[in-house]
Structure formats: structure tokens, C-alpha cells
Amino acid sequence: MIHPPLPTNEDERLSALRRYQILDTPAEEAYDDLVTIASGICGTPMALVSLIDVERQWFKARAGLDAAQTPREVSFCGHVVARGRTMVVPDAMQDPRFHDNPLVTGDPSIRFYAGAPLVDSGGHAIGTLCVIDTVPRDLEPFQQRALESLSRQVMALMELRAAHRELQHHLSEREWYERQLDQHQQQLQARNAELTLESLTDALTGLPNRRAFAARMEQALAHAHAGGAPMALAIIDIDHFKQINDLHGHPAGDDTLVKVARALAAQFTAPSVVARFGGEEFAVVLPGVTAEAAQVQCDHAREAVEWFPDGLPVTVSIGLTAVQSGDTVSALYTRADRGLYEAKRTGRNRVVAA
Template sequence: MRNPDIPDNELERLQALHALKILDTEPEERFDRLTRMARRLFNVPIALVSLVDEDRQWFKSCFGLPVKETGRDVSFCGHAILSDECLVIEDATKDSRFADNPLVLDEPCIRFYAGYPLKGINGVRLGTFCIIDDKPRTFSGNDLRDFEDLAVLAERELEAVQISTLDELTGITNRRGFNILAEFSFQMCHRMHLNLSLVYFDLDKFKAINDSYGHQEGDEVLIAFSCLLSKELRESDILARLGGDEFAVLFTGANIHQTKRTIERFQQALDTFNANSDKPYEIAFSYGMVSYNESQHNSIEALIDHADKQMYARKKKQAR
């Protein structure tokens, strides 16, 4: 048996999955109707919507199994999320990756498996829509197309859940999404003794731009600011609009010096944008920056509050 590999973007993938806040929730008809249809259409005993967590696969919709989750190490879905293509195993006993897998040797005695990777809005693969049979079978081209059509519907339902954590104007994470992601990253960094830094931003003189040039112009400022900032960040960094003209970035695995260099690069990019802009104003910001200290920050809220206070102290000093 071969354990599934870990995707290169695993941290980003887990952040997106946990931001959905869907793990360990009750079954929902919008997913269950799709797995019921899959069972009937393909005449299989098992159909699932499976989400691949850090060390388990958990079933948001499950027909044909008496359990709600299994270990990721023995999961077929852990293999399926490694590619954008549908994974089809016509006879698991003849596939070296699965022949001695306990889910093949014992209940549910998997022989046939088809799993379509379900992606979120940002393109990361969160889990699978899959069907399972205890008998070997072939999967025709028509079967594959029908199966993928159902899987795409399940993917759209996941996207609908994800939209609730995104800021409508800028397309980045909103406050709700940030709170979920930040808590997950905080606990992970605390557990693994990783560096964690947070920067809290506030746009300078944003109200004056809105008052003088209108809210549409203000919206363009917010979009430009978030776009320029996101270009300087890594995939694992969490950028969010917390509301109004306030933004935050959580840097996982980065110390305060690395974080400072990122802010310096962003300031240079913003200076270039302002120099080349024909706008009658410049985009400027104040910020507070803190690094996680176990003795000082016992929660993500404490870290955010510390950065927020630093930001306002800096803004007050600049206003003098």
C-alpha cells in the first residue's frame, strides 16, 4: 500500500478547507441529493462527498458506509486530490497503490473507485465527489462525463459555502473568513513552534477621498490597495479586508524581520503606483506589526488587538 502524497500547497489547502467551517457539520440535502443520484445512476452501494483534512477524510455526505470519516493515510481520496483529473480505479486488487489497503482487504472491500477532485474558488483541491463498488467494473467515456457533471454540481455547492467568507468588493478574505483562518493558523503555529506575525493596516485620509471624489473612487482605492499588497505575499499568507479601510495580513512561518521586508517591498510598489497614477491623491497607509510571543499572546484575538493598537499609535504620531 502507498500512502497518499502531501500536496505542495498543503497549508493553503488546509486553510481554505477550514475557512469553510463545514467539517463535522450535519448532513445537508444539497449534497445528499447528489450522492443519492450518483448511487442510482451508477448502481453502486457507496457514494460520498469527502473532504480531506490534515490526517483524516471526513464525509459531508455519505451513503453506504456506517462511518463519518477514515484515516487520510488509507484514503483513496487522498490520492484523488493530487490531480485535477478524475481518479478511476477499476480493480483495486490489481493496483499496487491499493491492493493491500485495509479498505480493500476488509470492509467495505473496495474494488472500484471513481473520485473527482472538488476545488474551491481559489482553485485548491479540498476533497472529492466519489463512488465506490465492492465489485470490479469498467468506466466508459459516457460514464465519466455523467459522473463529472454531478461532481461539478457538488463543487458549486462548496463554492457557495466559500463565498460567505470572501469580501465582495476586493475578492479577498473578509472578517469572518479571516477569523476562521487566523485561528487555525495560530493553533498550528503554536503547536509546531512556528513563527507567526500579523500586520494591521489602515488607509490614511480615506474618508477625505470618499468625501471629495465619491464612494466609487473610494472602492477603486480599496481594490488597488488589496491587489498591490497581495502581489507581495506568499500563498500561505492570509490577506483580509476586515471592514471599511482596514486590512490585515497573517504571516505564518515568518519572523518579524521577514515581515518587515515584505512591508518595505509593498511600500515601494505603492510608491511606484502613486507616481504613475493620474489621480489627484495618493494612497497611503498606517500599520501595526507584531510577532507572536507565547507569553504575551494567548489567543489570536490578543495578537490582533496588539497590532491594532500599534497601528493607531503610529497613525496618531503621524498626525501630529
């Protein structure tokens, strides 16, 4: 095991950390939300906001891990702080720095690690936002970018908290103090609103993600049942997507996902909602649209993808279903999936209604 080296500016770095007065403070929902978002975007069971003290790493927020701190000498995050830039360890058992680390050989059995540094305005890396898994893996480029963006949001939150505390300590004139405090609170609320939007948006395509789509489906189905209005659901899958990744690489795969997302978004306009459902799969809810009209729209969308002018040639298969009396969201998904399976089985690049 290789212990994390000390940064050359260690004394200044520790002073910068102390300025935030954050060590050993209680958990806060705003930080917990950030690790939840990081874990969700990167698809890992564990995520942490880790601050590197003299001899320990202490966790301001944690998801999937019980420990509140661990020794600095065995920390992965200590290496990130020393480097001052993002570090990704696909398989800790194959890395000479970590293969015999007690956090690898024992609980929590780390195999994959990715950490983005928390860097203050003076350039001091005081900790990390990191994600952890118990199996070897890697990050997609968009996931690493998202992790780095969220690390900057953690730092912005700490800066706002510090500014809030300094205002409370130093300002004596109540009217001016309240005006400044309100301004900082608005900034914090705006940042939290941005983070909430990010948690409902697929980072690669910009479409709503599965979580956002589930909420829209519930609303649309309740409205359809209450008013007897028609509604349809389509599940869309890119044909032979694995071959695109295998033959052309993951960047080409990412470009294909973005291309399909753009084509679908152009075809299914409001009040319909298009979402990236996961992997190479998309979903569309079509409120107020009959089965026949949904079939026509889906055929147009399929053709739009096939004849999209940019990128690699690609087609999609679509499973479609319309709402029936007493339907649940689960029943709609099941029927649309059945249609998608039949579209794949019968040759792909087609729409099958179930």
C-alpha cells in the first residue's frame, strides 16, 4: 500500500479547511442531496463528501457507508487532495497503491473509486466528492464531468455557508445585514433549484431521466382515468447499440444517444414527454393521444431517427400501448415492453402496438 503524500502547501491547505468550520458538524440535507445525486448519476452504491484533516478523512455527507471517518493514511481521497485533480481507480485490487489497503481487503471492500477534488477559491484541495463501488468498473465521460460539476456545487455550498456565518458574526446594522442575508439565501435557493433540476435530467442527453418520467406518468395516468381521456405510452430502444460501442467506441455511442434524443424531442412535442429511460432506452408518454394517432407519431419518430442527417446510421424499435380502464403504470410498462420485444423479434426498425 502506498500512503497518500502530503501536498506541498499542506499548512495553507489545512488553514483553508479550518476557515469553513465544517469538521464534526451535524449532517445537512443539502450535502446529503449532493451525494445522492452523485451516486445516482454514477450508478454506485456509495458516495461521500470527504474532508481531509491532519490525520483523518471525515465525511460531511455519506450514502451507503456507516463510518463517519477513516484514517488519512489509508484514504483514497488523500491521493486526490495531493494530486489536486480527479482520480479514477477502475480496480483497486490491480492498483499497487491500494491492492493491500485495509479498505480494499476489508470493509467496505472498495474495488472501484472515483473522486473529484473540492477546491476553494485559493486553489486549495480540502477534500473530495467521491463515488465507490464493490465491483470493478469505470466512469463514462459524462459521468466524470457530472461528478466534477457536483464537486464544484459542494464547494459553492460551503462558500455560501461560510459567507452566511461571517455575516452573522461581523454585521451589526440589522437592516443591511438582513438585506445581505436575503441575497445569499436567494443564491442558495437558486443553486438548490439547479441541483434539483439536474437530479431530474439525464446528464448526457438533457432529456428528463427515469425519475422525472415516473412522476409525469403518474400524473398523466391519473388525469386519463379521471376524465376518460386517451393516453399512450411508447418505449423506444436503439437497435444494435452494443455493436456501435464495440465497433466505434463509447464516444460514438454517446453521440448516437444524443442524436436519437434530439430526433425524438423534435417529433414528440408538448404535452408529450420524452425521457431517457436508461442505457439505450427511451420512453414517451402521450397524454390526450389515441392509439391510432400514437401509432402515426411513433412511425414518424422512427423514420426521423433513421433519416437523421448526422452521425452513424441507426434505427430504433418501438413498443406502444394505449391506456385501458383500470390500468396501472406497471401494466402500461408491461404491455409497451411486450410490444418492444415483438418489434425486436420481428426484425427491428418498426413500431408494434400491444
